[in-house]
Amino acid sequence: MMPGMNPRIMKQAMKRMGIQQEEVPATEVIIRTPEKEIVIADPQVSKVNMMGQATWQVVGEATERALDTAPDISDEDVQTVVEQAGVTPEEAKAAIELCNGDLAEAIMKLRDE
Numbered sequence: 001m002m003p004g005m006n007p008r009i010m011k012q013a014m015k016r017m018g019i020q021q022e023e024v025p026a027t028e029v030i031i032r033t034p035e036k037e038i039v040i041a042d043p044q045v046s047k048v049n050m051m052g053q054a055t056w057q058v059v060g061e062a063t064e065r066a067l068d069t070a071p072d073i074s075d076e077d078v079q080t081v082v083e084q085a086g087v088t089p090e091e092a093k094a095a096i097e098l099c100n101g102d103l104a105e106a107i108m109k110l111r112d113e
Contacts, residue, residue, distance in 0.1 A: 021049075036064050037066075041063075044058070085110035
């Protein structure tokens, strides 16, 4: 809201203009970019609907954290590549990491070598 203005009058004026605002009881907001996450804990979140267009307003203290881009490689994944490509577990794991967790691609690369 605008400082120094009566909240009730402001709400009535917004209603006359076709603007609806609702508070959202959020506990955390996460914005993901290709390189990082921006995390806002205990935010104040408002959804403003104006002429059918929803706009979100988020207020709070933001922190940034890096994304973990390494794929999760299970023992079953490694065993599958070992059996299909006929390689050692170390070679299989290295190929899976190189292919960003794509087992089919890892098997094809190892078979072509």
